[in-house]
Each structure stands twice: as structure tokens, then as C-alpha cells.
Amino acid sequence: MQVYYFYQHPTEQHIFVQKDQNATAEPVFLWIDCTREDVVNRADEWQKEIYQYTQLILNEFHVKDILNLEHPCSFDTLEDYDLLIFRKLITPDDDIKTGAQALEQHEKMFGLATTPVSFIMTPQVLITVREQGNRAVENYISRIEMNFTRSVQEQNKSRKVSTTPLDLALRLLNSIVDGYLDLRVPLTRRVEFWQQELLQGHRRFTKWDQLLQESMSFQQVENLCEEQIDTLQELRDEIVDNYPHLKGKKKSERQDIMLVRMNDLVSHVERIQKHTVRLRASIQAAIDLHFSAIANQTNENMRILAIITAIFAPLTLLTGVYGMNFEFIPGLKSPTGFWSMLIVMLLTTLLLVYYFYRRHLVGRGEKSVIDLLAQQHQDQHVNLFWFLNYQPIKQSVKETMKEVEKLTKFK
Missing domain, CATH: 3.30.460.20 (CorA soluble domain-like)
Structure with missing residues (x-):
């Protein structure tokens, strides 16, 4: 104290x-x-x-x-x-x-x-x-x-x-x-x-x-x-x-x-x-x-697995078809059938990889994301009335509308 x-x-x-x-x-x-x-x-x-x-x-x-x-x-x-x-x-x-x-x-x-x-x-x-x-x-x-x-x-x-x-x-x-x-x-x-x-x-x-x-x-x-x-x-x-x-x-x-x-x-x-x-x-x-x-890493892993599955699905289909136990199959007795099938499978793989790349599903980076955002209007569905945007047709439509307005006034 x-x-x-x-x-x-x-x-x-x-x-x-x-x-x-x-x-x-x-x-x-x-x-x-x-x-x-x-x-x-x-x-x-x-x-x-x-x-x-x-x-x-x-x-x-x-x-x-x-x-x-x-x-x-x-x-x-x-x-x-x-x-x-x-x-x-x-x-x-x-x-x-x-x-x-x-x-x-x-x-x-x-x-x-x-x-x-x-x-x-x-x-x-x-x-x-x-x-x-x-x-x-x-x-x-x-x-x-x-x-x-x-x-x-x-x-x-x-x-x-x-x-x-x-x-x-x-x-x-x-x-x-x-x-x-x-x-x-x-x-x-x-x-x-x-x-x-x-x-x-x-x-x-x-x-x-x-x-x-x-x-x-x-x-x-x-x-x-x-x-x-x-x-x-x-x-x-x-x-x-x-x-x-x-x-x-x-x-x-x-x-x-x-x-x-x-x-x-x-x-x-x-x-x-x-x-x-x-x-x-x-x-x-x-x-x-x-x-x-x-979550982003998990989504990325699932995206890669989905791409691999999509690439190998056609190859699995081809091998499944030519793996059938039939007596007569086209190319079965051909000496170049095996190599022809490998070339078809390789081309299918390359085409799928190129398609996925163009769709920005593989190799996505900052540039690809920016391109994806910039091209969002180009990926829309087909416009059934695209022909109306054609300039001569626009002009004719305007003239027709003017004629209709004149006729309604006379009446």
C-alpha cells in the first residue's frame, strides 16, 4: 500500500x-x-x-x-x-x-x-x-x-x-x-x-x-x-x-x-x-x-478433365465401332487400314483441340478473356431479321411507309 x-x-x-x-x-x-x-x-x-x-x-x-x-x-x-x-x-x-x-x-x-x-x-x-x-x-x-x-x-x-x-x-x-x-x-x-x-x-x-x-x-x-x-x-x-x-x-x-x-x-x-x-x-x-x-482451382481441374473427356470420346467411339466382332468390316483386310484409322483419329483430335482453342476453352489467359468479352456480341444466335439491316432494303421500307401515310391522309 x-x-x-x-x-x-x-x-x-x-x-x-x-x-x-x-x-x-x-x-x-x-x-x-x-x-x-x-x-x-x-x-x-x-x-x-x-x-x-x-x-x-x-x-x-x-x-x-x-x-x-x-x-x-x-x-x-x-x-x-x-x-x-x-x-x-x-x-x-x-x-x-x-x-x-x-x-x-x-x-x-x-x-x-x-x-x-x-x-x-x-x-x-x-x-x-x-x-x-x-x-x-x-x-x-x-x-x-x-x-x-x-x-x-x-x-x-x-x-x-x-x-x-x-x-x-x-x-x-x-x-x-x-x-x-x-x-x-x-x-x-x-x-x-x-x-x-x-x-x-x-x-x-x-x-x-x-x-x-x-x-x-x-x-x-x-x-x-x-x-x-x-x-x-x-x-x-x-x-x-x-x-x-x-x-x-x-x-x-x-x-x-x-x-x-x-x-x-x-x-x-x-x-x-x-x-x-x-x-x-x-x-x-x-x-x-x-x-x-x-473453388476456382477445382473448377479449373474439372474443366481440364471435361476437355480430355471430350477429346477422347470420339476416339473411344471409333475404336468401339472397329472393335465389333463382325466378319465383314470395311478395311478389315486392308494393309493400310490400321494407319488410315490412326490418321483419322489424329485429325479428329487436332480438330477438337483447335475448336476448343477457338472457343477459349483451352489456353485461356488475360488476352483470351479480353477477346471473349469483346466478341460476346458475335457469339449470339442467328438473327432471322438480319436482312432488314441491309441499307437498300431499309430505304425501300422507309419509302413504302411514306406512301402508306399519304394514302391514309387522302382517305
């Missing part, structure tokens, strides 16, 4: 943070950062410690929610405090213990694991409960602790210190969500790998179980983003409708700043969600192309 005190500077209008209490400065709010080791298996002792610092009594159901490692994202408000549970995706940068050495076992869904970060907010207190090794929160703590080496006047020069518990909570959430944005590049490369595996043609694709798990992982990230957006929207509604954490003469200005931070945070989550949807669509498009290529 770590405690950080935020104070108002006595002469200047800025806030500074210290590790220890300062009796000469006006306190603004208190941040108590706890790990799950501080809470698990010692919930009663932890509540007593929280009460000593904040005089705050936590609801027993909220304590159970905090202890629940698999609790979904949620937001709840009471008269004394607000509770926000935000689930964070465990990334490779995190040093959260898993497996047999972990204090609690994470439930992995399709290869992904998430961890909850709980925020308990009052106008003067922020309490966070997280797992040890959460790099997003620990990096922010390290930036705050760098202020301890500076004087009180220099703490707000490089990076302004948070002014309210809500402001600090939103900054922590922003650090958590920004870690997701770094996952876009490796996820995109992963999708490119599956696209290459699906569209390669030298071997058969057999990793369907891994591809299904990969697709469901993207679905899990999308569902997580949807839960986070819903929870943040509830917090935003609370800020707009009834939020007691903003006080003083500049309450409206602070509320506008908090809403800007909230909208920016929601937009980051939406960007991750949209990117995940695009990646899933890319995988689905690669699967469709894979099956389309297989």
Missing part, C-alpha cells in the same frame, strides 16, 4: 504531491494505491487501514466485487463514494504473475487474459486496487515519484499534477488504454501472417483451429472494448448529472475539462474497437479468398 498526499501551494495557485504529510500546506486529496496482495485474504484488516486514512466505510458487496478477479467492467455510485471497475488487457509489457506462482489464477479466454483495476472515488480520496506488475499504473507512479526529487515550485513545470481524484483516475485510465494502442502493430502483423498462410498455394492449409482461436481473440478484445465504453459512459453521465467531486468557483470549467478528458478516453477505446473490427474483417476476407481460390 502506497499513500500520496496532494497539497495546495500556500502562495501560488498550483498543487504539489508528497509522500509524507505536510502540516503547513492545505490538503486537496489523498491517493491510496493498493495491490491485490494487500486485500486478498485480509479484507477486514485492509478495510481498517482504509478507514484510518480516509474515515471511509466500504460496502461489503463492493468489497466482494473488488476481490472478484473476473468481475466485469462496471460503475456504481453511493452517497459516500463511487466505484469503478475497469478491466485491463494483460499485455507482454506487464509483469503480472500467472500460472502456479500466481496468488490468483486468471481465466484465459482464447489465449487472452484481463485483470481488474478498481477505483474508489470521493471528493477528497482516490483508492486504487490493482495487481502487482501492472505496468501502466506503475509507470504513472514512477512519474509522480520523480516529483519528490524536485522542489515544490518546480513540480508543475514539466507535467501538471492532478487537481482532483477524478482527474487522477482519468489519467490512470488513459495510461491503461494507451497501452492498447501499442498492440495495433503486432496485431496487424499477426493478421498479415494468417493472410499469407491462407493465400499460399504450395501446400494445403490445416491450421483451422488456430485461426478460429485467433478470430475469437479479436472478438474477445472487441467485447472488452464494448464493456469499457459502456462503463465510461455511465461515469460520464454521473459527471454531467450529479458529480460532487468538483468544487469551488471554477466548477464549470473543471467539469468541462473532465468531460474533455472523458471523451478523449472513450475515443481511444473506440479506435481500438474499430481497429479490431477491421482486423477481423481482414481475416474473414482472407478466408473467403482462400475458399474462392480452392
Whole structure:
């Protein structure tokens, strides 16, 4: 458990943070950062410690929610405090213990694991409960602790210190969500790998179980983003409708700043969600192309087999006819009958191949396809009224129609 005190500077209008209490400065709010080791298996002792610092009594159901490692994202408000549970995706940068050495076992869904970060907010207190090794929160703590080496006047020069518990909570959430944005590049490369595996043609694709798990992982990230957006929207509604954490003469200005931070945070989550949807669509498009290529290859094989069958069908007919067991067959006693039949069969084969080639059934390439599209009007059926397009006949028909019109006028 770590405690950080935020104070108002006595002469200047800025806030500074210290590790220890300062009796000469006006306190603004208190941040108590706890790990799950501080809470698990010692919930009663932890509540007593929280009460000593904040005089705050936590609801027993909220304590159970905090202890629940698999609790979904949620937001709840009471008269004394607000509770926000935000689930964070465990990334490779995190040093959260898993497996047999972990204090609690994470439930992995399709290869992904998430961890909850709980925020308990009052106008003067922020309490966070997280797992040890959460790099997003620990990096922010390290930036705050760098202020301890500076004087009180220099703490707000490089990076302004948070002014309210809500402001600090939103900054922590922003650090958590920004870690997701770094996952876009490796996820995109992963999708490119599956696209290459699906569209390669030298071997058969057999990793369907891994591809299904990969697709469901993207679905899990999308569902997580949807839960986070819903929870943040509830917090935003609370800020707009009834939020007691903003006080003083500049309450409206602070509320506008908090809403800007909230909208920016929601937009980051939406960007991750949209990117995940695009990646899933890319995988689905690669699967469709894979099956389309297989269907096209199958059609090509069937076309080749059909051409071979069509070429050898007349040859089979000829050999069948001359293989009949009759006593008198033309050419049976002829010394050149065998060679004559071979020449006929060879000519039949060449004529069929030439016919199929002219019909663009063999040797089809880009040029032949273009020619096929260009000659589509030439392959139509015979027009029985072709003679009407003959120019002299057209002229005579026009003259006849004029004469008919004159006669009808006289009548």
C-alpha cells in the first residue's frame, strides 16, 4: 500500500504531491494505491487501514466485487463514494504473475487474459486496487515519484499534477488504454501472417483451429472494448448529472475539462474497437479468398478433365465401332487400314483441340478473356431479321411507309 498526499501551494495557485504529510500546506486529496496482495485474504484488516486514512466505510458487496478477479467492467455510485471497475488487457509489457506462482489464477479466454483495476472515488480520496506488475499504473507512479526529487515550485513545470481524484483516475485510465494502442502493430502483423498462410498455394492449409482461436481473440478484445465504453459512459453521465467531486468557483470549467478528458478516453477505446473490427474483417476476407481460390482451382481441374473427356470420346467411339466382332468390316483386310484409322483419329483430335482453342476453352489467359468479352456480341444466335439491316432494303421500307401515310391522309 502506497499513500500520496496532494497539497495546495500556500502562495501560488498550483498543487504539489508528497509522500509524507505536510502540516503547513492545505490538503486537496489523498491517493491510496493498493495491490491485490494487500486485500486478498485480509479484507477486514485492509478495510481498517482504509478507514484510518480516509474515515471511509466500504460496502461489503463492493468489497466482494473488488476481490472478484473476473468481475466485469462496471460503475456504481453511493452517497459516500463511487466505484469503478475497469478491466485491463494483460499485455507482454506487464509483469503480472500467472500460472502456479500466481496468488490468483486468471481465466484465459482464447489465449487472452484481463485483470481488474478498481477505483474508489470521493471528493477528497482516490483508492486504487490493482495487481502487482501492472505496468501502466506503475509507470504513472514512477512519474509522480520523480516529483519528490524536485522542489515544490518546480513540480508543475514539466507535467501538471492532478487537481482532483477524478482527474487522477482519468489519467490512470488513459495510461491503461494507451497501452492498447501499442498492440495495433503486432496485431496487424499477426493478421498479415494468417493472410499469407491462407493465400499460399504450395501446400494445403490445416491450421483451422488456430485461426478460429485467433478470430475469437479479436472478438474477445472487441467485447472488452464494448464493456469499457459502456462503463465510461455511465461515469460520464454521473459527471454531467450529479458529480460532487468538483468544487469551488471554477466548477464549470473543471467539469468541462473532465468531460474533455472523458471523451478523449472513450475515443481511444473506440479506435481500438474499430481497429479490431477491421482486423477481423481482414481475416474473414482472407478466408473467403482462400475458399474462392480452392473453388476456382477445382473448377479449373474439372474443366481440364471435361476437355480430355471430350477429346477422347470420339476416339473411344471409333475404336468401339472397329472393335465389333463382325466378319465383314470395311478395311478389315486392308494393309493400310490400321494407319488410315490412326490418321483419322489424329485429325479428329487436332480438330477438337483447335475448336476448343477457338472457343477459349483451352489456353485461356488475360488476352483470351479480353477477346471473349469483346466478341460476346458475335457469339449470339442467328438473327432471322438480319436482312432488314441491309441499307437498300431499309430505304425501300422507309419509302413504302411514306406512301402508306399519304394514302391514309387522302382517305
